[in-house]
Amino acid sequence: MKKIILLFLVFINTAVFGQTEETKTEKTRFNFFGGIESNSQWYTNDIEREINHPEDPLRSNNYLNFNLNYGKWSAGIQGEAYAPNALLNYNPKYNETNVGTWYVNYKATKLDVTAGYFYEQFGSGLLLRSWEDRSLGINNAIRGGKVTFTPTDNLFFTALYGNHRTGFDVSEGEIYGFNSDINLFKMLKIEGSDLSVGFSYVGRYEKTDEVDPNFDNLTNAFAGRVNFSKNNFYLFTEYNYKSDDAVLYNLDINNDFVKPGSALLLNFGYSKKGFGMDVNFRRTENMSFYSERVPETYTETLSTSINYNDKIMNFVPSLTKQHHFNLANIYVYQAQAQVLVDPDTGVTKAGEIGGQIDLFYDFKKDTKIGGKYGTKIAVNYSNWNNLKADYVLYPPDYKTDFFGFGNRYFSDFNLEVTKKVSTKATYNFAYINQYYNNRLITGASNVIVKTNILAFEGDYRFSKGRAAKIAVEHMWADNDRKNWAAILIEYNLNTKFSVFASDMYNYGYKHNPSILIDDITDPFEIHFYNFGGAYKKGSTRIAVNYGRQRGGLVCAGGVCRFVPPSTGLGITLTKSF
Numbered sequence: 001m002k003k004i005i006l007l008f009l010v011f012i013n014t015a016v017f018g019q020t021e022e023t024k025t026e027k028t029r030f031n032f033f034g035g036i037e038s039n040s041q042w043y044t045n046d047i048e049r050e051i052n053h054p055e056d057p058l059r060s061n062n063y064l065n066f067n068l069n070y071g072k073w074s075a076g077i078q079g080e081a082y083a084p085n086a087l088l089n090y091n092p093k094y095n096e097t098n099v100g101t102w103y104v105n106y107k108a109t110k111l112d113v114t115a116g117y118f119y120e121q122f123g124s125g126l127l128l129r130s131w132e133d134r135s136l137g138i139n140n141a142i143r144g145g146k147v148t149f150t151p152t153d154n155l156f157f158t159a160l161y162g163n164h165r166t167g168f169d170v171s172e173g174e175i176y177g178f179n180s181d182i183n184l185f186k187m188l189k190i191e192g193s194d195l196s197v198g199f200s201y202v203g204r205y206e207k208t209d210e211v212d213p214n215f216d217n218l219t220n221a222f223a224g225r226v227n228f229s230k231n232n233f234y235l236f237t238e239y240n241y242k243s244d245d246a247v248l249y250n251l252d253i254n255n256d257f258v259k260p261g262s263a264l265l266l267n268f269g270y271s272k273k274g275f276g277m278d279v280n281f282r283r284t285e286n287m288s289f290y291s292e293r294v295p296e297t298y299t300e301t302l303s304t305s306i307n308y309n310d311k312i313m314n315f316v317p318s319l320t321k322q323h324h325f326n327l328a329n330i331y332v333y334q335a336q337a338q339v340l341v342d343p344d345t346g347v348t349k350a351g352e353i354g355g356q357i358d359l360f361y362d363f364k365k366d367t368k369i370g371g372k373y374g375t376k377i378a379v380n381y382s383n384w385n386n387l388k389a390d391y392v393l394y395p396p397d398y399k400t401d402f403f404g405f406g407n408r409y410f411s412d413f414n415l416e417v418t419k420k421v422s423t424k425a426t427y428n429f430a431y432i433n434q435y436y437n438n439r440l441i442t443g444a445s446n447v448i449v450k451t452n453i454l455a456f457e458g459d460y461r462f463s464k465g466r467a468a469k470i471a472v473e474h475m476w477a478d479n480d481r482k483n484w485a486a487i488l489i490e491y492n493l494n495t496k497f498s499v500f501a502s503d504m505y506n507y508g509y510k511h512n513p514s515i516l517i518d519d520i521t522d523p524f525e526i527h528f529y530n531f532g533g534a535y536k537k538g539s540t541r542i543a544v545n546y547g548r549q550r551g552g553l554v555c556a557g558g559v560c561r562f563v564p565p566s567t568g569l570g571i572t573l574t575k576s577f
Helices: 002-022 438-442
Strands: 030-043 058-070 073-082 097-107 111-118 142-152 155-166 169-183 193-205 218-230 233-249 252-272 275-285 351-363 375-392 397-420 425-437 448-461 467-477 483-492 497-507 527-537 540-549 552-556 559-563 566-576
Touching: 111 155, 142 169, 275 397, 351 397, 397 438, 425 438, 438 448
Parallel strands: none
Antiparallel strands: 030 058, 030 566, 058 073, 073 097, 097 111, 111 142, 142 155, 155 169, 169 193, 193 218, 218 233, 233 252, 252 275, 275 351, 351 375, 375 397, 397 425, 425 448, 448 467, 467 483, 483 497, 497 527, 527 540, 540 566, 552 559
């Protein structure tokens, strides 16, 4: 393997230096591009918070990738360095400097072939998605081969085989996949609307150590979907099925607890000038799906996801509003794809059912509500429940009611009004109401938190790229750490340089441990301050900040990572070339 990588690096090196001589007569023969990203943190002691910095207080996650195109051929490689260690609460397998991914690709008009590491998604991703998100520490690229065949503009076929990346190695479990998409109406030359259908198959093969298993080594999963649009209306629906497989029970598989899985997704909406509506419904049952059945466990710090989302096969994001206000991201919902039948706590769940609706309306200019520059209103509501089911604690089992709603996990109602009051000034007002069932979501303390949040944000643009923003928020909570207040101030000195300062303050808690949702040791009634700046020129950006990180979840695209409480200096550098 190392010889292959060495030869690959030599190929890249030769191509790059060869380009210098060759571009004198033939400038477009090679296309070379890449990027660098470095995220560093210097963790410090914080006496007020009773935090001692880790053994290696200076840590960094670094990524360097090179890509080369030559006609129909392309190749790329990504090196990674976690030096001397990765940032806190990243997967412990990211612990060295090495080659993370590499690939070679051939792409013609109808044929696309990739060998090495690749990323892929079938349909909505509920059966298969491999992707990279550095902020979450996720990189579940598949190492193997992928072939995409497009015989016509309306037919698409993909076949793949490989193993998941896990740290700087690959999983023992093997992944097989086939996907097809057919645009029926374009094929039949039907105009005025679009109708496409798709079918997916995903297989996960992992040899089990069970003496007499009640499940097969090969788990088969299938999906069918329909996508329709006409004028201003669109609709997408998908159904996924996973064959019988051992359910994870106390971080191990139970040979007597074998169940199939399924997921139903429905999305539809309507839009026209000044109005928009989008509706999502989803039901998942036992859709936890990994390329290895038994997770590896670590004891360093908490992780809210099995294996730090390592070797995860599918993509089940939380379908809730992705808030940009800080206080609205304290009680964050995570999708409940797994099964839990716990006789110790009495918590039972087999998945989730629910959805969300978004409504948008623009009041016209020069009207009573719209004013001179118009007014925008956005309303969002999401609600997620446990599946209604008959649960048996011992031996563990359940039988669900397909469209039955069990106890509520989470709900979020929010209203935002955006008002432009001049050519330079814009205001945003928001109200957010949340319900968070901690026991049912996390399996921890039996606490339900209800919150009400008011927020204001104002933007003002000066001349020559100068701009200022201020955001003020307040949360009233009936449980846990009680109330919060927050403020954020940003100022752009020009189009290249910006600075910011923020603070979050917790108050109102009276000594009552029974209303806390976790055992995070941060003291009460302290300031979570943060300040810094950023400089950007061309494709280069550097950002520096110093402050306190509240322990909790950091989320991106509906997927989350737990970060422990910390204080320190952070530096981020990104550059593309």
